[in-house]
Amino acid sequence: MRAVITSGRDPRPPGDSGGGSAGAGNLAERVFRIRESGILVVLVVFVAVTTLAQPRFLSEANIQFILVDTTVFALLALGETMVVISRNVDLSVGSVLGLSAYASSNLFGHHAGIPIPVVFLVGLAIGLVCGVANGVMVAAGRVPSLVVTLATLYIIRGIDILMFSGQQVVEAVLPNAFLAIPKSTVLGVPDLAIAVAAVIVVGDYYLRNYRSARELYAIGSNPEAARLAGIPVGRRIFTAFALSGAIAGIAGVLWAAQYGTIDSSAGTGYELQVVSAVVVGGVAIFGGSGSVVGAALGALLLGTITTALYVLGISPFWDQAIWGALLLLAITLDQTITERLTSALRQRRTRHV
Amino acid sequence: MSSLADRLRAAGRGAARWETGLAIVVLAVIIGGSAASPQFLTGSNVFDMGLSNGEIAIMTLPMTLVVISGEIDLSVASMLGMSSALLGVLWSHGWPMPAIFVAVAALGLAAGALNGLLVTRLRLPSLAVTIGTLALYRGIATILLGPTTVANFPTAYTNLGVNGVPGTNGDVTYSTLIFVVLAIGFGVVLHATPFGRSIYAMGASAEAAQFAGIRVKRIKTVLYMISGLICALAGVLYTFRLNTSVENNGLGLELDVVAIVLLAGVSIFGGKGSMIGVVLAVLVFAGIQNALLLTNFNQEATGIVTGALLLASVFVPNAARWIRHLTRPRTQKA
Numbered sequence: 001m002r003a004v005i006t007s008g009r010d011p012r013p014p015g016d017s018g019g020g021s022a023g024a025g026n027l028a029e030r031v032f033r034i035r036e037s038g039i040l041v042v043l044v045v046f047v048a049v050t051t052l053a054q055p056r057f058l059s060e061a062n063i064q065f066i067l068v069d070t071t072v073f074a075l076l077a078l079g080e081t082m083v084v085i086s087r088n089v090d091l092s093v094g095s096v097l098g099l100s101a102y103a104s105s106n107l108f109g110h111h112a113g114i115p116i117p118v119v120f121l122v123g124l125a126i127g128l129v130c131g132v133a134n135g136v137m138v139a140a141g142r143v144p145s146l147v148v149t150l151a152t153l154y155i156i157r158g159i160d161i162l163m164f165s166g167q168q169v170v171e172a173v174l175p176n177a178f179l180a181i182p183k184s185t186v187l188g189v190p191d192l193a194i195a196v197a198a199v200i201v202v203g204d205y206y207l208r209n210y211r212s213a214r215e216l217y218a219i220g221s222n223p224e225a226a227r228l229a230g231i232p233v234g235r236r237i238f239t240a241f242a243l244s245g246a247i248a249g250i251a252g253v254l255w256a257a258q259y260g261t262i263d264s265s266a267g268t269g270y271e272l273q274v275v276s277a278v279v280v281g282g283v284a285i286f287g288g289s290g291s292v293v294g295a296a297l298g299a300l301l302l303g304t305i306t307t308a309l310y311v312l313g314i315s316p317f318w319d320q321a322i323w324g325a326l327l328l329l330a331i332t333l334d335q336t337i338t339e340r341l342t343s344a345l346r347q348r349r350t351r352h353v
Numbered sequence: 354m355s356s357l358a359d360r361l362r363a364a365g366r367g368a369a370r371w372e373t374g375l376a377i378v379v380l381a382v383i384i385g386g387s388a389a390s391p392q393f394l395t396g397s398n399v400f401d402m403g404l405s406n407g408e409i410a411i412m413t414l415p416m417t418l419v420v421i422s423g424e425i426d427l428s429v430a431s432m433l434g435m436s437s438a439l440l441g442v443l444w445s446h447g448w449p450m451p452a453i454f455v456a457v458a459a460l461g462l463a464a465g466a467l468n469g470l471l472v473t474r475l476r477l478p479s480l481a482v483t484i485g486t487l488a489l490y491r492g493i494a495t496i497l498l499g500p501t502t503v504a505n506f507p508t509a510y511t512n513l514g515v516n517g518v519p520g521t522n523g524d525v526t527y528s529t530l531i532f533v534v535l536a537i538g539f540g541v542v543l544h545a546t547p548f549g550r551s552i553y554a555m556g557a558s559a560e561a562a563q564f565a566g567i568r569v570k571r572i573k574t575v576l577y578m579i580s581g582l583i584c585a586l587a588g589v590l591y592t593f594r595l596n597t598s599v600e601n602n603g604l605g606l607e608l609d610v611v612a613i614v615l616l617a618g619v620s621i622f623g624g625k626g627s628m629i630g631v632v633l634a635v636l637v638f639a640g641i642q643n644a645l646l647l648t649n650f651n652q653e654a655t656g657i658v659t660g661a662l663l664l665a666s667v668f669v670p671n672a673a674r675w676i677r678h679l680t681r682p683r684t685q686k687a
Contacts, residue, residue: 143667144621151663158657285481317499321492327485
């Protein structure tokens with residue numbers, strides 16, 4: 001029934017525009033809005049409660065910290081969302097980020113004066129190659145993405161370790177302009193957060209309005225039906241993986257700028273955090289529904305929680321348990337809404353017939 | 354009524370192809386390992402191999418059942434860590450060891466039951482649920498222990514982790530012995546009991562199994578509880594082997610466990626796989642890790658081999674099918 005939910009994004013069928021009993025599309029659309037705004041409400045309530053307990057939480061420095069800290073995850077979540085919508089998963093993002101972070105920032109040490117955009121391009125290229133590899137294997141090989149990306153998670157991390165283990169890129173070799181990227185602000189808002197927000201808005205527009213993106217939802221709802229409907233399933237899935245890889249590559253360069261010290265373990269375990277953010281953000285793990293904005297909000301919520309616990313003086317040892325509980329809550333809530341919606345739609349349809 | 358032996362034999366036949374391939378790989382690993390290092394086949398090295406892979410191997414057994422039933426359990430390493438943490442905390446509070454074992458087993462069962470109930474009663478996807486409990490259980494381990502490390506376990510227990518089983522020349526670890534005994538038990542249950550057959554049935558089609566009168570939800574919950582219990586056992590072994598209870602014990606092992614199970618030919622979509630395959634895959638995994646260690650390959654990078662094996666495990670059967678498809682004479686035309 002996931003197809004029904006996503007149809008809320010499509011233009012309403014003509015018959016639904018008026019009349020007392022709103023059509024299925026209308027209802028689905030309303031619930032969908034609730035799903036996304038639900039995360040926003042949780043976020044706002046969480047920030048409000050934390051601020052009441054500790055006003056320091058809303059200080060400019062702290063907000064900047066949260067925003068910058070979230071950017072990398074929000075970016076990764078963007079790519080992951082496209083993959084998950086198509087009923088796949090990309091577990092290799094953490095390893096891709098790690099390889100890109102080291103290989104790209106390492107250039108500064110070996111080629112002093114290399115322009116920063118070139119370094120970003122190198123990161124992008126590394127990510128793209130990894131993403132293309134994933135995409136080819138999943139789309140052309142027709143093997144489960146969970147297995148393929150679990151394998152590339154290991155292989156890419158292994159390559160990273162073989163090439164760079166025992167070495168470190170230290171802050172001293174990185175140019176100041178590069179390290180300043182996460183620090184510069186416009187009217188108190190980090191440039192990086194603005195840039196990532198812009199990317200997310202573009203991604204959201206694309207996923208809502210472009211044919212190729214809508215086909216991703218169709219594939220995720222029912223791969224077999226999508227194939228029969230003439231959708232180039234393989235090509236779409238390939239593109240989603242390639243984009244996810246490319247984005248992880250860029251995120252790697254940003255990670256390097258943010259942390260300054262990079263070794264071959266950068267980004268280890270990020271895959272589960274990214275999948276968590278995406279799922280908390282309301283993207284169905286079995287595809288067919290969800291939005292980039294939701295996923296980004298999920299990443300922001302998780303980042304905010306971590307910082308809030310710190311500000312509230314709650315031991316950071318509680319972070320993970322609260323994260324886990326929240327994730328379980330999010331998927332339970334999501335499932336409940338989906339089931340309610342499904343039965344509501346079924347009732348409406350029978351009434352009309 | 355067929356005898357137990359008959360049914361086991363039938364199971365062996367049905368799953369023969371992939372397992373034959375794995376057996377050849379095991380032989381290749383043994384030959385390659387011996388060629389790479391004269392130490393490979395020595396008793397003390399066999400001991401080391403068992404030591405460094407024992408807990409992972411034990412955790413593959415319940416994972417096999419869960420995956421065949423059509424679900425997945427990514428929280429296994431966190432349940433190991435949580436059990437290890439509880440063991441450490443209770444010991445530092447002066448509990449007697451037998452009482453601690455009961456408590457740890459109860460915790461494992463409870464953790465598995467929560468996974469199972471969330472998956473079956475709330476109908477949530479197991480992938481998402483167990484990523485959530487992966488974080489939750491690891492988080493509970495962290496809350497239990499904080500930054501402390503408990504390391505003063507009695508030598509009577511920690512010796513179990515570092516000594517060999519008597520009568521084996523000290524070459525077989527207790528974890529290896531436990532793995533072998535459990536693997537036989539799990540194999541018999543999976544391949545020769547109605548309970549085991551019902552796991553395949555629900556993995557092939559949960560709906561059909563339901564209509565055939567199989568209590569899908571109950572059995573899946575039981576499988577998750579078994580997983581919790583076995584992971585608790587692995588947690589105890591891990592703790593005694595390293596004589597350390599610390600919050601990040603076993604961090605990330607879930608991926609190794611899943612990799613071995615998939616390498617064994619167990620289908621990620623459920624309904625297919627065998628215990629013999631899993632035992633062979635454990636041997637391949639342990640053998641390659643160990644051979645690489647002996648040849649001074651960067652130990653952290655051995656994941657490359659695990660990854661390559663995983664890819665091979667999905668592509669080789671596909672390639673075989675393509676080749677068969679291409680070489681088949683096209684006489685029939687619909």
